[in-house]
Amino acid sequence: xxxxxxxxxxxxxxxxxxxxxxxxxxxxxxxxxxxxxxxxxxxxxxxxxxxxxxxxxxxxxxxxxxxxxxxxxxxxxxxxxxxxxxxxxxxxxxxxxxxxxxxxxxxxxxxxxxxxxxxxxxxxxxxxxxxxxxxxxxxxxxxxxxxxxxxxxxxxxxxxxxxxxxxxxxxxxxxxxxxxxxxxxxxxxxxxxxxxxxxxxxxxxxxxxxxxxxxxxxxxxxxxxxxxxxxxxxxxxxxxxxxxxxxxxxxxxxxxxxxxxxxxxxxx
Amino acid sequence: xxxxxxxxxxxxxxxxxxxxxxxxxxxxxxxxxxxxxxxxxxxxxxxxxxxxxxxxxxxxxxxxxxxxxxxxxxxxxxxxxxxxxxxxxxxxxxxxxxxxxxxxxxxxxxxxxxxxxxxxxxxxxxxxxxxxxxxxxxxxxxxxxxxxxxxxxxxxxxxxxxxxxxxxxxxxxxxxxxxxxxxxxxxxxxxxxxxxxxxxxxxxxxxxxxxxxxxxxxxxxxxxxxxxxxxxxxxxxxxxxxxxxxxxxxxxxxxxxxxxxxxxxxxxxxxxxxxxxxxxxxxxx
Numbered sequence: 001x002x003x004x005x006x007x008x009x010x011x012x013x014x015x016x017x018x019x020x021x022x023x024x025x026x027x028x029x030x031x032x033x034x035x036x037x038x039x040x041x042x043x044x045x046x047x048x049x050x051x052x053x054x055x056x057x058x059x060x061x062x063x064x065x066x067x068x069x070x071x072x073x074x075x076x077x078x079x080x081x082x083x084x085x086x087x088x089x090x091x092x093x094x095x096x097x098x099x100x101x102x103x104x105x106x107x108x109x110x111x112x113x114x115x116x117x118x119x120x121x122x123x124x125x126x127x128x129x130x131x132x133x134x135x136x137x138x139x140x141x142x143x144x145x146x147x148x149x150x151x152x153x154x155x156x157x158x159x160x161x162x163x164x165x166x167x168x169x170x171x172x173x174x175x176x177x178x179x180x181x182x183x184x185x186x187x188x189x190x191x192x193x194x195x196x197x198x199x200x201x202x203x204x205x206x207x208x209x210x211x212x213x214x215x216x217x218x219x220x221x222x223x224x225x226x227x228x229x230x231x232x233x234x235x236x237x238x239x240x241x242x243x244x245x246x247x248x249x250x251x252x253x254x255x256x257x258x259x260x261x262x263x264x265x266x267x268x
Numbered sequence: 269x270x271x272x273x274x275x276x277x278x279x280x281x282x283x284x285x286x287x288x289x290x291x292x293x294x295x296x297x298x299x300x301x302x303x304x305x306x307x308x309x310x311x312x313x314x315x316x317x318x319x320x321x322x323x324x325x326x327x328x329x330x331x332x333x334x335x336x337x338x339x340x341x342x343x344x345x346x347x348x349x350x351x352x353x354x355x356x357x358x359x360x361x362x363x364x365x366x367x368x369x370x371x372x373x374x375x376x377x378x379x380x381x382x383x384x385x386x387x388x389x390x391x392x393x394x395x396x397x398x399x400x401x402x403x404x405x406x407x408x409x410x411x412x413x414x415x416x417x418x419x420x421x422x423x424x425x426x427x428x429x430x431x432x433x434x435x436x437x438x439x440x441x442x443x444x445x446x447x448x449x450x451x452x453x454x455x456x457x458x459x460x461x462x463x464x465x466x467x468x469x470x471x472x473x474x475x476x477x478x479x480x481x482x483x484x485x486x487x488x489x490x491x492x493x494x495x496x497x498x499x500x501x502x503x504x505x506x507x508x509x510x511x512x513x514x515x516x517x518x519x520x521x522x523x524x525x526x527x528x529x530x531x532x533x534x535x536x537x538x539x540x541x542x543x544x545x546x547x548x549x550x551x552x553x
Contacts, residue, residue, distance in 0.1 A: 054433075068331065088361070089361075089362045140304065140313055145410060147362050177286060177314070180314050180332055180333070181314070182302065182313040182314055184288060185311075258286075259289075263285075263286060
């Protein structure tokens, strides 16, 4: 009787089912963080300006079509490069203010857990927009009427989505400074993840996977202004408050590192 | 970082700043380029070196975009043919304009530009052509207006193009040089440089009908080589971050004579030449 009731036009599941064997949920913080950082510590930062643009006093400099400014930024495993073009004649020409456009891309090999497509995905478009919002308030766009400034960001290696976005913001800031674009302040950004009511700074991908909430803040330290804030997941207002405070403190520290790197690149 | 007292003013000249760093809160100072003021404090808006001229504080960055001044001699590339005007890329924040009314007609005929001239604008300058022009005025939005109303200005041909940092080309009496090696150089203050075969001025004037010609003249092998050598020397000076004038180009050219043209920009030869040019410049004082 049962065989008669079976629908032959569909692929039917097996008669007998067994429960899959789940991997034990490993606690990434069981014995401190994997890379023995403290909870409010950002991964070590390395920064270099001008890998894609012509530099003063560099005899090995390359082609004439080079970017106006560029930067390479490393934060732990995260590697991001950014090229800035402009200010140059914009496409929309009847604007009093300059415009800032950003193009954010993951390299196909950048995420070790997943091959990325060459086609620009929806998340890349979204992040591009986020970066524009985070950086544009820092640029003196009123000084560049009718002009546009373009930033092209490529993630070479990613480790933690929110941390990568924060790294991209820092990288663009450095590249804009390298291009000599007038700004009110450099933007420094940093991210956090919430893990069992504990905020953990600059989460790697493994840590982000187990965190219930994430927070990204972009901040201009000398102007004391937050330019962008993004939170995913549910928290209590107190927790958010605490995260904002901690993030701002960390941004100030990241900013100090950025400034020192930029000053070193000028005095070379 | 505040520079308030006279005794600290020495620091002001060697100070390196990044965007957003406070330079001074002394109301006696005026803010110049690369700075902005807020709540009575002067902040830097670019990364660079703080400079002070009397009471004027400005920040000079290593890389600047060219910002035009009236009377500047520039080299530009036509990007668009619009109605009664050409848009010209002059390495600036926005494209410059070259109005149809501010060019010379072939043969130097003096008359108003008619509708038929408007229709054949592409026969004067088409997209991609290089022009040698002078800045005539500004538009209200800060865009530059160029003119080519002189026999020496106009379309560029018979040569090669080099792009350098605009701040390396100083404004001077003459921007058109004929080097002793038989090469003409047009040093645009916007950082665009044209290196070409030497054509005597008398011959240019005699051929006034052909100022918008797109055809190169006959360029011999040796002329090609010296054009390439001068172009590479200018590129070298650019990488050295040395002021680019006719004298420095000649220094670099003479120092480079022992090497093949194609090797000039390889790392070790470039380093050798850099030393030679630098010591020559130091001797000059």
